[in-house]
Amino acid sequence: MAARVISRSYSAGLLKNGNRIAVQKVNSFSTGPTLKVDKKCWIVGTLASVTGGVWYALESVNASDPKAMPSPLPWTHKDLLKGYDHASMRRGYEVYKQVCASCHSLQYLAYRHLVGQTHTEEEAKAEAAEMTVVDGPDDTGAMFERPGRLTDYITGPYKNEQEARFTNNGAYPPDLSLIVLARKGGEDYIFHLLTNYTDTPAGVKLGEGQAYNPYFPGGAIGMPQVIYDGLVDYADGTPNSASQLAKDVVTFLTWVADRSLEDRKQIGIKALPILFLMFAGSWYATRFIFKPLKTTKYEFISRIRKQKF
Template identity: 50%
Template sequence: MQRAVLRGLSAKHLALGAGLCAATGVSGLVYALENSVQGSDHVVHPYHLPWAHSGPFSSFDYASVRRGYEVYKQVCAACHSMKFIHYRHFVDVFMTEAEAKAEAAEATINDVDDKGQPTTRPGALTDSMPNPYPNKKAAAAANNGAAPPDLSLMALARHGGDDYIFALLTSYFDPPAGVKVDDGKAYNPYFPGGVISMPQQLFDEGIEYKDGTPATQSQQAKDVAAFMHWAAEPFHDTRKKWALKIAAFLPIVIVVLIYGKRHTWSFVKSQKFAWRTVKGREPPTKSS
């Protein structure tokens, strides 16, 4: 009985079963390691918020992204750079071309003249957003020894992404008993270790939005988190559109491929070989 069952199982079925078992084991191992590492962190994990762009069929709220740029420009740009974002990325996203050119022209870009001498010029659409410090050592010296990180990919570089950014920017508190905070630093439970070199930056009505939106602390944090996520994934919405188009077209492609495969191989699979023995050329028998 067992031999009959084993004969019924083809190599394809055995390989499929082995692959599923291996995938299940690896998934379980990754899940266990990920959660064990998270559990060992002495840090509060951010709560999940209903972001406008978080769903598979959702896109960025570009009014929020534009307000987030205002927060970055007026608050964050004094210390943080965004070296992977160019002013041309703003065009037809949350600014017109004229607005983006005017925004770029406000920046002072270090360059060299025709004689090779250092000079400065107004920014252009092709320029990246300028760094507030000439080098990393200067940035560290101006910020209690900790150089502010570049924010271009920060929304993807931190566990929790947008939730982490929002929670970090809105969660400055007095340190609890037993936690020592040095001068020039602050306590934030969402930062690893709880002590952060960046003091609180966002306050109610700390800036004024051009569209008249009330600039509460939470509104500013929400908008700048949306802007930072857009900066990390400028083609986020385009990728989702292509994914939907591919998902709609893929079933048709699969049907055509299956039909083509069956049509091509049906001739081979349906072949039958008939052996005819020519009289006088019969194979010798054992008796002969």
């Protein structure tokens, strides 16, 4: 008895050892059971609802917070193919050194990190030597003071948090190493905060030593206005307006918080041609090699023989 071929596309197959292999074309995009599709849709809908609810709750909290929202600014380093403005970073270091360093530290930035970015090695050594570092103990077990080195980190003016709060009427000046990443709005928020101190509106009471800034949560900030026109004289002759000073110091602090940004962009630019070639190869293999295999169904059908007893 001849074997029955289960196929609608081919009337003949491959005959081997009395058995026939039938080849049948099938649809590779067949849908699964209706229950699975409905379950997937239910899961996606639930996740979308939960995400929307969380987003709405967060936006409601932000809307209830009486503070101004910073508008986005055209920073150079936000461009896809551009890095930091290193001239601005160098000027921003001067602003930090002359204005911000009196209260804030950069505990995650060492002087060696400035080499090749804002200063030469000799300039960075000279900057480090201006700082006095307590080191030791020596051979006698006593601590001693020495000039700073390239490996030293930029510490603040206070020995501990208690001294900092006592000096600033209870307010604690935060470390600025990661301040741009730690605040919502990033560099836009820091720039607007430095340049938008205003008079205290009617009905708002400030504590001792506080100032009013609409971009700070609650409006009452413990840091007074520190950026003014002409406060720092730039060696390169750049106009030293308040907005320029704020832009430079924010660019410097952004680089401090994310020093690997330029390296990531360089790697990404180098990887784009490779990714394009890989995508083209994957598309070609899927279209012309794997698709015929996926749309072909192979069935093994055994030949049934009658046996006489």
